Amino acid sequence: MKAEGMPNHTTPLDEINPRQGQTQLCMKVFVQRDYSDGTTVRFQTLFPSELEGKLDKGAFLYTVNQLNANFAEAEKGSCSTYCEGCLACITAYLMYICSETHYEKCLRKVAKFVAEQNERVYMPRGLLLTNPVDRGLRVIEISILDQPMVART
Amino acid sequence: MVTNPDNFQHGDYSGVPVEDNSTHAEAKMTLPTHVTRKWELFPGRNRFWCDGRIMMAPQTSVFFVTVSLICVTSTLFFYFDCPYLTIHLSPAIPAVGGFLFLFVMAALLRTSFSDPGVIPRATSHEAAYIEKQIEVPNSANSLMYRPPPRTKEVMVKGQPVKLKYCFTCKIFRPPRASHCSLCDNCVERFDHHCPWVGNCVGRRNYRYFYMFIVSLAFLCVFILTCSVTHLILITKEDKIFFEAVRESPTSIIVVIVCFFSVWSIIGLAGFHTYLVSSNQTTNEDIKGSFTSKRGQSNFNPYSQGNVCSNCCHVLCGPVPPSLIDRRALVTDMSEYQQQESGVGGMGAGEGGANQQPNTVTTNNRSYGATCPPHHESPSGNGLNAQLGCNLATTTSTENISMSPPSLHAAPISIATSSCNNPAPHMVAPIHHGAASIPLSTPSINGSDTSSIRANAGAATNEGGALYESAPLAPKMDLSDLDLDDLDEVMIGVMTSSPPPSTSSANQLSASRLRLLQDTTMIESALDLDSLEESCTSSVGAGSQAGLIRRADLMTS
Numbered sequence: 001m002k003a004e005g006m007p008n009h010t011t012p013l014d015e016i017n018p019r020q021g022q023t024q025l026c027m028k029v030f031v032q033r034d035y036s037d038g039t040t041v042r043f044q045t046l047f048p049s050e051l052e053g054k055l056d057k058g059a060f061l062y063t064v065n066q067l068n069a070n071f072a073e074a075e076k077g078s079c080s081t082y083c084e085g086c087l088a089c090i091t092a093y094l095m096y097i098c099s100e101t102h103y104e105k106c107l108r109k110v111a112k113f114v115a116e117q118n119e120r121v122y123m124p125r126g127l128l129l130t131n132p133v134d135r136g137l138r139v140i141e142i143s144i145l146d147q148p149m150v151a152r153t
Numbered sequence: 154m155v156t157n158p159d160n161f162q163h164g165d166y167s168g169v170p171v172e173d174n175s176t177h178a179e180a181k182m183t184l185p186t187h188v189t190r191k192w193e194l195f196p197g198r199n200r201f202w203c204d205g206r207i208m209m210a211p212q213t214s215v216f217f218v219t220v221s222l223i224c225v226t227s228t229l230f231f232y233f234d235c236p237y238l239t240i241h242l243s244p245a246i247p248a249v250g251g252f253l254f255l256f257v258m259a260a261l262l263r264t265s266f267s268d269p270g271v272i273p274r275a276t277s278h279e280a281a282y283i284e285k286q287i288e289v290p291n292s293a294n295s296l297m298y299r300p301p302p303r304t305k306e307v308m309v310k311g312q313p314v315k316l317k318y319c320f321t322c323k324i325f326r327p328p329r330a331s332h333c334s335l336c337d338n339c340v341e342r343f344d345h346h347c348p349w350v351g352n353c354v355g356r357r358n359y360r361y362f363y364m365f366i367v368s369l370a371f372l373c374v375f376i377l378t379c380s381v382t383h384l385i386l387i388t389k390e391d392k393i394f395f396e397a398v399r400e401s402p403t404s405i406i407v408v409i410v411c412f413f414s415v416w417s418i419i420g421l422a423g424f425h426t427y428l429v430s431s432n433q434t435t436n437e438d439i440k441g442s443f444t445s446k447r448g449q450s451n452f453n454p455y456s457q458g459n460v461c462s463n464c465c466h467v468l469c470g471p472v473p474p475s476l477i478d479r480r481a482l483v484t485d486m487s488e489y490q491q492q493e494s495g496v497g498g499m500g501a502g503e504g505g506a507n508q509q510p511n512t513v514t515t516n517n518r519s520y521g522a523t524c525p526p527h528h529e530s531p532s533g534n535g536l537n538a539q540l541g542c543n544l545a546t547t548t549s550t551e552n553i554s555m556s557p558p559s560l561h562a563a564p565i566s567i568a569t570s571s572c573n574n575p576a577p578h579m580v581a582p583i584h585h586g587a588a589s590i591p592l593s594t595p596s597i598n599g600s601d602t603s604s605i606r607a608n609a610g611a612a613t614n615e616g617g618a619l620y621e622s623a624p625l626a627p628k629m630d631l632s633d634l635d636l637d638d639l640d641e642v643m644i645g646v647m648t649s650s651p652p653p654s655t656s657s658a659n660q661l662s663a664s665r666l667r668l669l670q671d672t673t674m675i676e677s678a679l680d681l682d683s684l685e686e687s688c689t690s691s692v693g694a695g696s697q698a699g700l701i702r703r704a705d706l707m708t709s
Binding site for chain 1: 255256259260263272273275276278279282283307308309310314324327328329341342360361364454455457462465466468469470471472473474476477478
């Protein structure tokens with residue numbers, strides 16, 4: 001009971017981020033959270049102007065909408081998640097040590113989706129999508145790999 | 154705010170990241186002996202145990218009081234009262250008591266040892282991006298630099314919610330999040346910092362906390378009634394009450410302890426039941442975020458609609474993941490270093506540094522780390538010097554070199570090594586402001602310079618960890634490190650060196666003002682976090698007013 005259980009989302013995220021060193025110096029675009037529907041994880045579908053000409057608007061919308069859908073599913077209060085919560089409570093939360101929660105399963109799905117999108121859409125265009133979980137679910141970070149970071153004036 | 158110094162320099166050069174190479178080399182050196190996990194580089198003040206599995210607040214002494222109070226009282230009950238009650242009443246009593254006790258301890262440890270929902274700090278890129286987004290476009294020739302607004306209003310289900318900028322975490326705090334000044338983190342759905350459980354109570358551990366409070370209330374009432382019953386049963390065996398107490402003295406101790414704690418616990422449980430049923434946090438309830446003000450109707454936009462679904466959602470809803478991912482291996486060391494340098498003096502993290510002094514990376518944070526409150530800082534000059542450190546990094550990146558290089562021929566350099574972790578090679582040598590003022594500003598009259606010299610001398614004497622060393626940093630000629638001297642420095646500079654063109658002077662002053670504002674903002678941020686919502690605006694206005702005053706002073 002001392003431990004937090006298994007580490008929540010271990011390393012799949014780390015393996016997916018290739019060329020990590022390169023992303024340090026390039027320009028980055030951040031898609032911010034959309035709080036209009038409460039504190040559930042949703043991202044704005046506003047197309048960032050920096051990506052104009054680099055990425056198809058439809059592809060961007062598809063990515064964001066898919067991510068939003070995944071997170072909505074993770075945070076949805078369905079019967080099964082409530083049962084899971086109740087069961088964990090009855091077992092004095094010892095259940096979390098040995099079983100994976102619904103949310104963690106959804107995060108796995110998100111990580112897979114991000115990796116797949118990177119491979120199919122973003123990397124060929126010189127972009128890199130970062131899993132929002134790595135950025136504290138605050139932003140979707142899109143790195144423009146071939147564009148150096150511009151210094152602020 | 155403070156943009157990453159490395160980036161600009163690398164951008165200027167051929168794009169070969171010099172620093173990064175050395176970083177990787179260090180990482181390689183440390184890897185075979187020690188695997189660096191993210192908790193070791195965690196910028197907050199939290200303490201970690203068991204290789205990052207356990208996460209607690211920096212002060213945990215009250216937590217041990219809680220644990221020992223519960224354990225001692227329960228042990229006395231189980232050892233002295235239970236045998237009698239089992240024989241005379243029912244064997245169910247120790248069974249129920251045991252179950253309650255285990256549940257209470259499980260919930261308590263779960264609350265204390267888990268991540269309350271810490272929001273990781275922004276990377277330097279993200280911070281710069283936010284800064285760019287909120288920057289107010291002001292005309293180039295306007296002298297006054299207008300600071301960008303530090304709040305952002307969003308609509309949550311039709312209800313306007315103000316998001317405040319967190320100067321420590323470099324983010325706009327999400328709705329319901331708040332910065333815990335004790336742990337130095339922003340916590341999602343922040344409820345309160347509970348010293349009794351030795352942790353913040355936030356989104357991820359609120360349900361454990363609630364279960365702990367409720368089950369503890371039950372346990373307390375149960376033990377109280379059982380002990381009283383024990384005493385009454387003894388009294389019934391034709392003995393007076395005094396005899397009964399003498400026969401079972403521990404019962405009366407247990408009764409007293411339980412009697413005094415049960416009221417507060419029941420009150421707390423009731424209060425939190427109300428909060429759960431209305432889906433509020435203690436923080437919001439105290440601030441009155443959802444009460445109607447000045448005739449404006451106000452409602453809780455986070456409520457699920459009715460009491461039942463609120464309870465379900467808060468207590469049994471999906472558990473969000475821990476965003477800091479503290480057990481993960483550090484793959485990208487440079488990011489952390491950038492973050493560290495970006496955060497600068499505000500880091501104040503020492504939790505990991507104390508425990509793992511042998512790692513290179515944890516030493517990294519030692520520079521610029523403000524002394525944690527339980528350490529006494531070596532001198533009053535400490536904070537200023539650290540702010541100066543911040544300033545120095547900023548100025549070096551922006552390359553505002555004003556005085557000719559020959560002017561700082563023999564500067565006194567003062568290194569601010571943090572009091573708990575002196576790592577001289579990591580510490581950026583800082584030229585004390587006052588030391589080079591006389592050199593760069595010959596037009597200042599004698600009395601002024603002498604007073605400044607005296608100032609410098611006093612500072613050198615006061616500082617515990619100050620020493621002279623050869624200056625390592627190439628461009629540290631900007632010397633406005635001591636905030637008190639800043640005005641004089643500015644005036645001196647303006648008067649001594651007639652600027653080649655007024656526009657450049659304006660630019661200069663604007664950038665200087667920004668530096669000043671950065672520091673003052675940081676300074677006020679220290680207070681901001683602990684202040685209530687109503688006060689923050691006035692504090693912000695105060696610092697801005699100070700800026701304007703200084704700007705006026707400059708122009709005159």
